[in-house]
Amino acid sequence: MLHRLAIRLRPPVGVAVWLILACAAGLSQTGSAHNEVLIKNAVVMTVTHGNIQNGSIYIKDGKIAAVGQNVTAPTGATVIDASGKYLTPGIIDSHSHIALDDDVNEATSPVTPQMMMLDAFDYQDKAIYRGLAGGVTTSLLLHGSANMIGGQAIVIKHKYGANRDAMLFPGAPRSIKFASGENPKRVYGDREQLPSTRMGNFAVQREALVQAQDYMHEWDAYNAKVKSGDKNTTAPKRDLKLEALADVLRGKLLVQIHCYRADELLTEMAMAKEFGYKVRAFHHALEAYKVADKLAAEDVGIATFSDWWGYKQEAWDAIPWNAVIAMRKGVRVAIKSDSGDFARRLNQEAAKTMRYGGATEEEALKMITLNAAWIIGVDDRVGSIDVGKDADLVIWDGYPLSSYGVPNKVLIDGDVYFDRALPGFGMPHYKEGE
Numbered sequence: 267m268l269h270r271l272a273i274r275l276r277p278p279v280g281v282a283v284w285l286i287l288a289c290a291a292g293l294s295q296t297g298s299a300h301n302e303v304l305i306k307n308a309v310v311m312t313v314t315h316g317n318i319q320n321g322s323i324y325i326k327d328g329k330i331a332a333v334g335q336n337v338t339a340p341t342g343a344t345v346i347d348a349s350g351k352y353l354t355p356g357i358i359d360s361h362s363h364i365a366l367d368d369d370v371n372e373a374t375s376p377v378t379p380q381m382m383m384l385d386a387f388d389y390q391d392k393a394i395y396r397g398l399a400g401g402v403t404t405s406l407l408l409h410g411s412a413n414m415i416g417g418q419a420i421v422i423k424h425k426y427g428a429n430r431d432a433m434l435f436p437g438a439p440r441s442i443k444f445a446s447g448e449n450p451k452r453v454y455g456d457r458e459q460l461p462s463t464r465m466g467n468f469a470v471q472r473e474a475l476v477q478a479q480d481y482m483h484e485w486d487a488y489n490a491k492v493k494s495g496d497k498n499t500t501a502p503k504r505d506l507k508l509e510a511l512a513d514v515l516r517g518k519l520l521v522q523i524h525c526y527r528a529d530e531l532l533t534e535m536a537m538a539k540e541f542g543y544k545v546r547a548f549h550h551a552l553e554a555y556k557v558a559d560k561l562a563a564e565d566v567g568i569a570t571f572s573d574w575w576g577y578k579q580e581a582w583d584a585i586p587w588n589a590v591i592a593m594r595k596g597v598r599v600a601i602k603s604d605s606g607d608f609a610r611r612l613n614q615e616a617a618k619t620m621r622y623g624g625a626t627e628e629e630a631l632k633m634i635t636l637n638a639a640w641i642i643g644v645d646d647r648v649g650s651i652d653v654g655k656d657a658d659l660v661i662w663d664g665y666p667l668s669s670y671g672v673p674n675k676v677l678i679d680g681d682v683y684f685d686r687a688l689p690g691f692g693m694p695h696y697k698e699g700e
Contacts, residue, residue: 302326303680304339308348308661313355313628313636313650323353325657328679333651348661351674354631355650356403356658357612358638360569361522361549361602363408364609365391365422371410372417373453376461377474379442379510381417383407389430393606395693398424398684400610401666401673403658404435406642408549411445411524412453414461414471418442418510419522421642423658423678427693439643441546442514444471445524446534448580468533475541478511485512520546520643522569526580528556535564547641549602552584555591562596567641569602572618589633590623600638617667630667 303325310321310333322337323330339345363370369386372378387407397405403424409416421438446467455462461470484502491499513519523534525548538545547567548554552575554561554568561568570592575584593599601616603609616634619625625633639649648658657680664670676684685692 301680302339302343303346303657303677304337304343305346305348305353305659305661306337308351308353310651311352311354311627311631311666312652313631314652316628321353323651323657323659325677325680328657328681330651330653330655330657333653346661346675348674352662352664352666352671353651354401354660354662354666355635356648356660356676356678357401357634358600358642358649359397359402359405359603359609359612359634360547360600360638360641361408361604362397362405362606362609363410363604364393364397364405364606365389366407367391371412373410373412376413376450376454376470377415377507378409378413378417379415379514380506381409382420383409383417384420384434387420387422387430389428389433393609394422394424394433395426395684396606397603397609398426398676399673399686399692401613401660401662401676402609403660403676403678404639404642404644404648405609406441406522408441408522409443411443411449413443413445414450414467415474415511416443416445418519421644424676425678425683427683435644437647439520440513440518441520441522441642442510443522443524444534446471446530447524447526448578449524464530468537472537472540474511475515475537478508478515479541481505481508482512482515514543515541517543522547522549522641524549526550526552528553531557532560535560535566546643547598547600550604551592552581552588554597555585555588556583558592558595558597561592565598567598567600567637568592569600569638569641571604572601572615573622586618586622589619590625590629593625593629594623598637598640599633600641601633602638613666613671614669620667627667 306322307320310318321335324332324337324339365388366386367388372381406419406421408419419441421435422433423435425433450467461467488501525531531548545566547569549569551568551570570589573586575581589599612634616630619630636649639645648656659677660673661675663672663674674686675682
C-alpha cells in the first residue's frame with residue numbers, strides 16, 4: 267500500500283514519504299540487519315519437536331541457524347523481542363487460485379497439461395498480501411478444475427511488494443492439476459461434448475495417457491538410436507501436451523487431483539497404478555474418510571476443507587470429522603483454502619480439527635504447515651522450525667489456533683514482509699515502480 271501512496275504523490279514527495287516510513291520502522295532493504303536476526307522470548311511452536319517456552323531463533327542469511335532456550339546471536343544482529351507472543355512456521359496453503367485472475371481455467375479442451383500457471387500469474391494481486399497478513403508464506407497456485415487434466419502449477423512465496431520472479435519458490439517441484447467428477451462433467455456436458463459423464467471423464471483421461479505412452483516410447487527409441495551412433499534417425503515431432511503427460515508418466519510432475527467421491531478416489535488410484543505414476547494428493551477429498559486406509563497404503567495425501575459440506579452433490583456425504591478420521595488412518599492431511607478469503611484465516615480453519623475429531627495442537631498445526639509442505643514437495647525447506655530450513659516464520663499476538671491469534675510480524679527468508687505495527691498496512695518491502 268505504501269507504493270500506491272507514493273505513486274499518487276509527485277515522484278520526489280513519494281520517494282521522501284517512503285524513505286521516512288522505512289527509516290521510522292528501522293528497516294533497510296540492504297545491509298547486515300537482514301542477514302542476521304534473533305527472535306527471542308517467544309513460545310516457539312516447532313511442529314516437529316514440541317513447544318519451547320521462552321524460546322529463541324537465530325536466523326542467518328535467510329535460514330534458521332539455531333533454535334532453543336539459550337540461543338545467542340552476534341553483536342549487530344537485528345533483535346526482535348517476542349515476549350508474550352507465539353512463533354510458528356509460516357502457514358502453507360496447499361490449494362490456491364489467487365493471483366490467476368480469470369485465467370485459472372483453459373476450458374477449451376478437457377486435456378491441457380501444457381498450460382503454465384506462471385503465464386497467468388499476477389504478482390501484484392492484493393490477495394497475496396491478504397494471505398501474507400494472515401500468516402501465509404507459501405502457496406501452491408493450481409489450474410482450475412474444468413479439465414480432466416489441467417495445467418502446471420506454480421509455488422510462490424508471499425513476498426508481496428517484491429518483483430514477480432522473487433516471489434517464485436526456488437527449486438520447488440513441478441505439480442500438475444487433474445480433476446474428475448462434477449466439474450468437467452458440467453463444463454463439457456453443457457456443450458454436449460465428451461466428457462459429459464463420469465465414464466467419459468475417465469475415458470478421456472485414459473486416452474490421453476495412452477497417447478503419452480506412445481509419445482514417450484517414440485522419443486525413447488529415438489534417443490536410444492542417437493546414443494548408439496545412428497545418424498540417419500529422425501526426431502519425432504514435438505508435442506507440448508504429450509511432453510507434459512510423458513513427464514507425468516516419468517514421475518517428474520507431482521499429480522494433484524481435484525476429487526470428492528470415494529469411488530472416484532479409488533478409480534484415480536487404480537489408473538495411476540495402471541499407467542505407473544503416483545498420485546501426490548487428492549484435493550477436496552470430502553469422502554476420504556470412507557477409504558482412508560486405501561489412501562494411506564498408497565501414501566497419498568489429502569488437502570481438504572475443515573467443514574464445508576452440502577454445497578454440491580459431490581459434497582453431500584462430507585463430514586467435519588473427515589480430516590481427523592483420515593489422519594488417524596495414516597493419511598497426511600492438509601487444510602487448504604481454495605479461497606482468497608479463507609487463506610486469511612487458515613489458522614482458525616486448522617483449529618476446527620481440534621473441535622471435530624480431537625486433533626492435538628501439533629496435529630492441527632501440521633495441517634497448515636508441514637503436511638501442506640509435503641503435498642507441494644517442499645517439506646525439506648519449509649513447514650517446521652528446524653535448523654537449516656528457510657526462515658519463513660510468523661510471530662502471533664494471541665494463541666495462533668484460535669480466533670484471537672493475529673499475526674504480528676511475518677518473515678520470509680529471514681526478512682520481515684508484514685509488520686502490523688508499521689504504517690501503510692505493515693508492508694516494509696514495497697518499492698516504488700515495481
